[in-house]
Amino acid sequence: MRRVTWAAATTCAAVAGVAMGCGGGSGPAAPPARLKLGYTPTSSATQQTLETRFRAGVSADAMSAAHKAITARPHPAGSSGTADVVAFLRKTLGDAGLDVQTHEYHVLLASPRKVEIAMTAPQPRALSVTEPALPEDPTSSHPELGGGYVMYSASGTASGQVVYVNYGLPADYAELASMGVSLKGRIALARYGRSHRAVKTHTAEQAGARALILYSDPADDGETKGPAWPAGYFRGPQMLQRGNAKYSWFWHGDALTPGVGATADASRIAVATAPTLPKIPVVVVSASEAQHVMAAMGGPDAPARFRGGLQAPYKAGPGPAAVRLTVDMDQRVRPIYDVVATLKGTSTPERTVLFGTHHDAWTFGGVDPGTGATALLEVARGLGQLAKGGWRPARAIAFAFWDAEEPGLVGSTEYAEDQRARLQEQLVLYVNIDMYMKGRFDPGGVPSLAAFVADVAKDVPQDGATVYERWKTSEAARQNADAATFEPAIKPLGSGADFVPFQDHLAVPTMAIEFIGDNGYAYGTYHSNYDSRAYVEKVADPGFTQGVLMSQVLGTIALRMGQADVLPYRYSAYVAALDTAIDAAAGWATQAGMTADLAPLRAAAGAAGATARALEDDIATGLQSGRLTRERATTLNDRLARLEQTLADDDGAPDTKWYRHVFYGWNIYSLYDGQPFPGLVEAFRLKDAARVTRELGRIQRALDRMQRELLAARQDARTGL
Numbered sequence: 001m002r003r004v005t006w007a008a009a010t011t012c013a014a015v016a017g018v019a020m021g022c023g024g025g026s027g028p029a030a031p032p033a034r035l036k037l038g039y040t041p042t043s044s045a046t047q048q049t050l051e052t053r054f055r056a057g058v059s060a061d062a063m064s065a066a067h068k069a070i071t072a073r074p075h076p077a078g079s080s081g082t083a084d085v086v087a088f089l090r091k092t093l094g095d096a097g098l099d100v101q102t103h104e105y106h107v108l109l110a111s112p113r114k115v116e117i118a119m120t121a122p123q124p125r126a127l128s129v130t131e132p133a134l135p136e137d138p139t140s141s142h143p144e145l146g147g148g149y150v151m152y153s154a155s156g157t158a159s160g161q162v163v164y165v166n167y168g169l170p171a172d173y174a175e176l177a178s179m180g181v182s183l184k185g186r187i188a189l190a191r192y193g194r195s196h197r198a199v200k201t202h203t204a205e206q207a208g209a210r211a212l213i214l215y216s217d218p219a220d221d222g223e224t225k226g227p228a229w230p231a232g233y234f235r236g237p238q239m240l241q242r243g244n245a246k247y248s249w250f251w252h253g254d255a256l257t258p259g260v261g262a263t264a265d266a267s268r269i270a271v272a273t274a275p276t277l278p279k280i281p282v283v284v285v286s287a288s289e290a291q292h293v294m295a296a297m298g299g300p301d302a303p304a305r306f307r308g309g310l311q312a313p314y315k316a317g318p319g320p321a322a323v324r325l326t327v328d329m330d331q332r333v334r335p336i337y338d339v340v341a342t343l344k345g346t347s348t349p350e351r352t353v354l355f356g357t358h359h360d361a362w363t364f365g366g367v368d369p370g371t372g373a374t375a376l377l378e379v380a381r382g383l384g385q386l387a388k389g390g391w392r393p394a395r396a397i398a399f400a401f402w403d404a405e406e407p408g409l410v411g412s413t414e415y416a417e418d419q420r421a422r423l424q425e426q427l428v429l430y431v432n433i434d435m436y437m438k439g440r441f442d443p444g445g446v447p448s449l450a451a452f453v454a455d456v457a458k459d460v461p462q463d464g465a466t467v468y469e470r471w472k473t474s475e476a477a478r479q480n481a482d483a484a485t486f487e488p489a490i491k492p493l494g495s496g497a498d499f500v501p502f503q504d505h506l507a508v509p510t511m512a513i514e515f516i517g518d519n520g521y522a523y524g525t526y527h528s529n530y531d532s533r534a535y536v537e538k539v540a541d542p543g544f545t546q547g548v549l550m551s552q553v554l555g556t557i558a559l560r561m562g563q564a565d566v567l568p569y570r571y572s573a574y575v576a577a578l579d580t581a582i583d584a585a586a587g588w589a590t591q592a593g594m595t596a597d598l599a600p601l602r603a604a605a606g607a608a609g610a611t612a613r614a615l616e617d618d619i620a621t622g623l624q625s626g627r628l629t630r631e632r633a634t635t636l637n638d639r640l641a642r643l644e645q646t647l648a649d650d651d652g653a654p655d656t657k658w659y660r661h662v663f664y665g666w667n668i669y670s671l672y673d674g675q676p677f678p679g680l681v682e683a684f685r686l687k688d689a690a691r692v693t694r695e696l697g698r699i700q701r702a703l704d705r706m707q708r709e710l711l712a713a714r715q716d717a718r719t720g721l
Helices: 041-056 060-070 080-095 170-178 197-206 287-295 370-388 410-418 420-426 447-457 467-478 500-506 533-540 542-563 573-592 599-625 634-647 678-686 689-719
Strands: 099-121 125-127 156-164 187-191 211-215 282-285 322-343 348-358 395-402 427-432 510-512 664-666 674-676
Touching: 041 370, 041 542, 060 080, 060 370, 060 533, 060 542, 080 099, 080 322, 080 370, 099 282, 099 410, 125 287, 156 211, 187 197, 187 287, 187 322, 197 211, 211 287, 211 322, 282 322, 322 370, 322 410, 348 370, 348 410, 348 420, 348 542, 348 634, 370 395, 370 533, 370 542, 395 410, 395 542, 410 420, 410 500, 420 427, 420 500, 427 500, 427 542, 427 634, 447 467, 447 542, 447 573, 500 664, 533 542, 573 599, 573 674, 573 678, 573 689, 599 689, 634 689, 664 678, 674 678, 678 689
Parallel strands: 156 187, 187 211, 211 282, 348 395, 348 427, 427 510
Antiparallel strands: 099 125, 099 322, 156 322, 322 395, 664 674
């Protein structure tokens, strides 16, 4: 498509500092103007012009150039490659006219000195932990690439017979136990999927395994599902999946500084006592290497649900396949660098809309996080160009590029912990972007942002329709629903990306925006040497056309939230989410053989919902009349932005106190899914009556706090001060 350059766009006539009226336009026509959520009729019309002009200036060429620089060499956290990326980010953001700051933290990282594995029975055979170079993927022969490893694996040597444990979930171990198969003193072989590798490691450790071998089964993300890279989307048989195995259900971020920023002078716990660090060695191999092990397995047939796509009979073991493995990790405290760039606001400059992605990668980070980082850089460039033409946002808009996300959301967590008081006072919204691919729109976030996401999506053109219409169609098809009446919903956020410290620890309004491909987030080259620019150019986003759309969505979110007269939260959406969660809690109690009085929670949720709906009516009336302008809604906006924090407290169980949000958390047994009432579901799982009572009290107090703040917000909306 033809694109108007920023230079041309910003020299046209301007109204209220917004370039407009150039003629000739570019890209698809904008949808008809609508009254935007949180705006008066007058400000909505001005906002339409601003957003349309921004979207017209997004450049695929600029994105391609930025992506090429970011993915030029491997850059895992703590490496010299990361230093190059940080320098590029600082220069690029500074050239865009933003105020750039670098935040240094000192955190525990690990890199491999040696990782070896070999079969010792029934026949000796060395197993590879490296990936071959592919002619079709030019950077796969880069001299800085190394073999596969799992960060935070314990160092040591282990040997023994192998037991195949499927996905390594508690139910898998229970089924093996029913077959008389024990892990005690043996080596667990688990396939990726269904849970985080840390869960697989911990479960093996608890079962008495001496070590864990991880592999990617072709049935989950390989050739069983479709053509493998370099021929197509999926994982090839010789590809590895790196990752971290930190037990982050205790806390995210640095393993040695829980709850506080890992500054140079921070107090640290001892490595030996850190509960987030595994105690057994972990090795990762490819499907082709795992097949050698599986082909040598004996014992009973594995249960039907354990079977995947390896070309060998799936046996449970133990043995006769046996292995010996050695892991030697260089684990020590190293510096990391977060880059945060801000476009300062005018009317309320201390209030901030913060976007975040990460800049570290296991290898090149072509997709993860190269696409997300590129899209965010393009938004920063575009808004910077608007600012150079005379426009400034009402609220500050900031862009964070976190370091050490791959080792377990370290850079974002340390920043959030270090800046907690300021962020809880000033943050209006945190938006996370990890990556994107050609595919379906997949937003997530807290319920109060659902209407806002839909409102933005209705204004961004996509393929002759809008992002909202495409989202609605794809989700209706996925859920076998009637597209004519279906309303898409944002998903709850659990874990796996840098939104976690903002949602679960700070409890500020949080969302994540992605476009995902055919296999969800398990795209073929994920965490391998082949997550490269070549994969992006050929598979993930040829021509960066999807990146243009991603940047247009993100930029519209930034402009919409940065300029709104009244912040577009709709807390009435929590009612449906709370009702569903309370129904689920009743089921948890039944499954645990326990009783729980949930009636007070239902009553409190109903009362808060009624107040929230009345508040939204008051806001709509004030906006339509033009009475609730941004200048008259300062107190109301601050209260709306901090309402999410009423759902968090510091009264959680000692082992999960970092997770302060009462309503949202992480279901560790479902990969990255969100878990409502995380403390309560854990109390039922443990069948701990005292903990159930405590968690019910926490939820009740949170709902009472929310109701009080909603009532106060109604008063603010009526007075308009």
